[in-house]
Amino acid sequence: MSRAFLTLSGRVWLGLILVFLYAPIAVMAAMSFNASPFYQLPFEFSTVWYQKMAANSQVLEAALRSVLIACVTTVIATALGTAASIALFRYEFPGKKVLQALLFPPIAIPWLITGTAMLILFFSIGIGRGTPAVILGHVALALPYVIVTVSARLASFDRTLEEAARSMGADTWTVVRRITLPWIAPGVVAGALFAFAVSFDQFVVSYFLSEPGDTTLPVLIYTAIRKGFTPEINAISTLIITLSMAVMFLAARYSKFGGDQ
Amino acid sequence: MADALHPADRARLAVFLTPAYLWLTLAVFLPLSAMLFFSFVTDMPGDVDQWFVTLSNYGEFLRNPTYASLMWKSLKLAFTVTILCILIGYPCALVLAKSVKGRTREALFLMVILPFWSNSLVRIFSWAIVLRGNGVLEKALNAVLPFEVKLKLLFTTDAVVIGLVHSYLPYVILTSYLALQAVSDDLIDAARSMGASSLTILWRILLPLSLPGLLAGAVLVFVPVVGSFMEPRILGGRMGTYYGTVIEDQFVAVYNWPLGAALSFILLAVVLVVLALASPVLRKAKT
Numbered sequence: 001m002s003r004a005f006l007t008l009s010g011r012v013w014l015g016l017i018l019v020f021l022y023a024p025i026a027v028m029a030a031m032s033f034n035a036s037p038f039y040q041l042p043f044e045f046s047t048v049w050y051q052k053m054a055a056n057s058q059v060l061e062a063a064l065r066s067v068l069i070a071c072v073t074t075v076i077a078t079a080l081g082t083a084a085s086i087a088l089f090r091y092e093f094p095g096k097k098v099l100q101a102l103l104f105p106p107i108a109i110p111w112l113i114t115g116t117a118m119l120i121l122f123f124s125i126g127i128g129r130g131t132p133a134v135i136l137g138h139v140a141l142a143l144p145y146v147i148v149t150v151s152a153r154l155a156s157f158d159r160t161l162e163e164a165a166r167s168m169g170a171d172t173w174t175v176v177r178r179i180t181l182p183w184i185a186p187g188v189v190a191g192a193l194f195a196f197a198v199s200f201d202q203f204v205v206s207y208f209l210s211e212p213g214d215t216t217l218p219v220l221i222y223t224a225i226r227k228g229f230t231p232e233i234n235a236i237s238t239l240i241i242t243l244s245m246a247v248m249f250l251a252a253r254y255s256k257f258g259g260d261q
Numbered sequence: 262m263a264d265a266l267h268p269a270d271r272a273r274l275a276v277f278l279t280p281a282y283l284w285l286t287l288a289v290f291l292p293l294s295a296m297l298f299f300s301f302v303t304d305m306p307g308d309v310d311q312w313f314v315t316l317s318n319y320g321e322f323l324r325n326p327t328y329a330s331l332m333w334k335s336l337k338l339a340f341t342v343t344i345l346c347i348l349i350g351y352p353c354a355l356v357l358a359k360s361v362k363g364r365t366r367e368a369l370f371l372m373v374i375l376p377f378w379s380n381s382l383v384r385i386f387s388w389a390i391v392l393r394g395n396g397v398l399e400k401a402l403n404a405v406l407p408f409e410v411k412l413k414l415l416f417t418t419d420a421v422v423i424g425l426v427h428s429y430l431p432y433v434i435l436t437s438y439l440a441l442q443a444v445s446d447d448l449i450d451a452a453r454s455m456g457a458s459s460l461t462i463l464w465r466i467l468l469p470l471s472l473p474g475l476l477a478g479a480v481l482v483f484v485p486v487v488g489s490f491m492e493p494r495i496l497g498g499r500m501g502t503y504y505g506t507v508i509e510d511q512f513v514a515v516y517n518w519p520l521g522a523a524l525s526f527i528l529l530a531v532v533l534v535v536l537a538l539a540s541p542v543l544r545k546a547k548t
Contacts, residue, residue: 006459010356014369017353017434020427021376027397028387080281087277093266099282106289108536110488112505113525116512117292120299120522140288143281172273201380203491208512218382225386225495234390237383248378252371 025241032234049235059220059236066200066217069131073138073199078192080139081146086180088147089154103144111204114141119208133209134216138202142195149194153187193251201244293529300522318523328507328524332531335504338418339486342425346482349426350433351475355467357434358441359449370438377431385495388424389415392496416498424496425486433478440474441467473542480539484532504528 035046053059088096106114115137122133157180165175181188203218210219217240224233266274299305300319304312322328357370376384391398392414399412414420444467452462468475490505497503508528511521 003459007360010352010360013352014356014361017349017430018369018372021373021430024387024391024427025376025379025384027391028383031390031397076284080284083277084281087274091266091270091274093274099278102282102285102290105293106285108484108532109293109529110485110505110532112488112490112508113296113529113532114289114292116508116521116525117296118288119512120518121292121295124295124299124305136284136288140285143285147281197378201378201382203380203382207491218380221386222382222491222495225389233386237380237386241379241383244379245375248375249371251378252375 028234028241029238032231032238034231037231049231053232053235056232059217059232062215062217062220063236065131065215069135069138069206069216070196070200072135073142074192074196076135077139077142077146077195078188081143081191081195082150082184082188084143085147085150085154086176086184089151089157103147106141106144111141111202115205115208118205122209129209129211130214131210134206137205137209138199141202141205142198145194145198146191149191150184150187153184153190157183190251193247197244197247197251200240200247296522297526299519300526302519305518318520319527321520322523322527328504331502331504331507332527335487335489336531338421338425338489338503339483341422342429342486343479343483345422345426346430346433347475347479350430350478351437354434354437354441354471355463358438358444359446359467373434374431377428377435381428382491382495384428385424385492388420388427389495392420392423415496416500418497418500420496421493421501424492425489428492429482429486432481433475436474436478436481437471438474440471440477444470476539476542480535483535487531487535488528 030043032049033045033047035044035048088100118133118137119129122128122136127133127136161179161183162175165179166172170178201218202216203222206216207219207222210216215223217236221233221237221240224230301314301316302312303315303317353373357366357373361369390396392412396412396415398414399410402410402412414423448466449462452466457465488505488508490503490509493501493503493506494509495501504524505528508521508524511517511524515521
């Protein structure tokens with residue numbers, strides 16, 4: 001086989017995979033503008049499903065709740081996660097390896113297990129289901145992502161900068177505020193966007209922790225799908241996927257994730 | 262440096278670290294412990310006056326062959342999806358890492374991993390629209406092919422597999438790509454100058470050196486797929502009963518939480534075995 005042929009077939013393969021990844025999303029987006037409620041072709045342009053969606057108060061409430069939860073999660077997870085990353089980077093202490101390893105279970109254990117476990121504990125200590133429980137869970141899931149992202153940025157931090165500032169009389173707080181934080185800012189922004197995405201797209205944990213009738217958008221969508229498809233769900237789904245892809249696109253730009261480093 | 266922490270530094274360390282780890286303890290580690298405890302009781306304490314410590318929840322798994330066969334079904338599903346992700350994803354990572362260069366590569370890589378960060382539930386739902394009878398895929402195939410095809414894909418195991426591969430493919434591509442990118446081009450050039458064919462280079466250099474990354478991706482696919490319940494529910498219909506959906510039922514429909522807790526812990530044990538088997542390789546992948 002010649003190398004030119006290999007290169008060509010490689011590109012074709014890559015192209016096919018992109019089609020596989022995006023085609024269903026594109027179809028869903030197109031169908032959300034189709035007048036037929038049963039996804040019948042020929043295609044007839046209409047925004048009726050978006051109008052119906054905008055008039056559905058349940059959907060709007062769930063959407064608002066999802067955004068609110070994602071924002072609160074982002075603020076808390078970013079603050080706690082950044083502080084923890086700085087401490088893990090700056091200090092050497094016994095047990096550091098253990099603390100770093102403890103970040104792994106929340107990512108690696110299937111959300112079905114974490115979610116049901118949270119439900120059991122929150123119920124037995126009286127927190128129960130509802131928005132506070134959902135936020136508790138989301139922050140815990142987002143924290144490891146923030147810490148990993150910020151730590152990656154910190155790894156390229158030149159410690160001598162801190163020492164130079166200190167030798168010129170800056171106290172620790174000034175050093176953190178004027179030297180460390182500006183340097184890690186891109187990592188923090190990327191971490192915050194990851195946290196937002198983890199929370200906003202989170203279905204499993206929200207599903208077990210949210211009060212029926214008082215749910216987040218993904219849980220509402222799941223319930224609606226199981227009751228039977230409606231094109232309104234299609235319209236919301238299209239909006240959600242556009243929003244989360246936009247957020248992740250920004251995150252990727254900020255963290256320079258996957259570029260030629 | 263490791264031992265002599267200044268008291269002021271120790272205080273600062275505590276202030277910086279405690280909130281994050283306290284939160285993880287309250288929302289992840291304590292719940293897992295609570296679940297372990299509840300998997301050994303007869304009823305939820307608090308719900309009833311009398312409850313006992315028992316092994317019967319785990320006994321139920323052994324007594325009722327349905328659970329074991331569903332676990333086996335879920336493991337088979339995870340195995341199928343993982344193999345497919347490797348076969349489809351590894352060549353893709355190879356092209357990205359070694360054939361495309363510069364800004365094009367950056368853009369293509371971003372495009373491949375972007376869907377992975379978008380809402381997985383919505384992506385599964387989009388397959389339900391594409392695969393349904395008389396749906397877009399069937400229409401498109403019939404427009405191209407001279408003969409009539411009837412796809413009866415939705416609510417079959419195949420639909421579940423397609424949806425899951427779509428969901429988790431980017432993991433394998435991501436980890437394999439990162440591993441392949443670390444392989445120096447000089448090494449490949451050297452092999453080529455000594456007359457090695459492309460196949461030899463793949464088999465003797467690229468594959469062995471990127472194997473840790475590939476396996477890390479495989480584990481990242483396998484583990485969540487064993488515990489999947491939403492995807493089989495939406496795409497599998499009546500064929501969509503898996504181990505994960507049974508656990509879901511215990512918590513949202515049957516309300517037998519102790520049994521659900523035991524089933525969850527059996528799943529966790531399976532996951533831990535998989536992670537333990539892969540950990541020597543995974544540790545290598547990190548460096």
